[in-house]
Amino acid sequence: MSFPFASWKRTVRAAADAVPAFLLAAMFVSFIIQVVMRYVVDSPVGWTVEVCVIAWLWIVLWGQSVSTSEDEEIRFDIIYGSVRPxxxxxxxxxxxxxxxxxxxxxxxxxxxxxxxxxIQETSYLDLPFSWVFSVLIIFMVVSILRYLVIFWQSVRGREPGDDALSDRDLAG
Structure with a gap:
């Protein structure tokens, strides 16, 4: 009965991976608009910079916590790789x-x-900064959950390459 869980997990993973891709596309479009407005129309707009900064913040924090899997992380692991399992x-x-x-x-x-x-809003888009920085809470909560799973797997003797949330983990 792991098929529905696997299908659901693939769908959620694809949606999570789409968020940074969408934000990167928004950054690119904003950058192109800024270049055209500044150098072609000679009327720069400020909201494009705000979109780029907010999108970059979300790409980094969302990507690290939600989209990046444990085996995709970049690490300096000379000591870790040289010791016994x-x-x-x-x-x-x-x-x-x-x-x-x-x-x-x-x-x-x-x-x-x-x-x-x-209580404070962004300069051009009038977004509350609580919305802008809400990705920090997502990052922290997902990171806590991720490292709890890693802790639990390690205590049980499982390797990090094992499926992070298998049906066995959910069943207890």
Whole structure:
């Protein structure tokens, strides 16, 4: 009965991967509009810069937390790659627990910051900064969940290449 779960997971993954692609396209179109307005029409517009900055912020934080899988991350892992698999497993246990703790401790302060920023809006688009920075909360929550899964898998002796959310993990 893993077929519906696999199909659902592929659909969610495709949707999550589409967000940075859409934002990158929006950045590109905004950049082209800015170039045309500045150098062809001789009437620069400011909203294009705002779109590019907001899109870049969302691409980086959304991409790192939601779209990038564990095996796609770039790491400096000379020490990690040179030790035995059992030591690597304990590295994953320790570092995933540390990251969950750090993100968990920082989450309330970041939540306060994001909700406080509703009082100010962006200059051109008049978007509340709480909307702009809401991706920070998404990043932190998804990162906490990701590293909890890595912690759980490592404690159970599974490798990071194993399926992050298999039917066995969901069943208990």
């Amino acid at each position: 059992a030591v690597r497993r304990w590295f994953r246990v320790v570092f995933s627990a540390a990251l969950v703790a750090i993100y968990g401790i920082a989450l309330p302060a970041n939540w306060d910051f994001v909700t406080f920023m509703k």
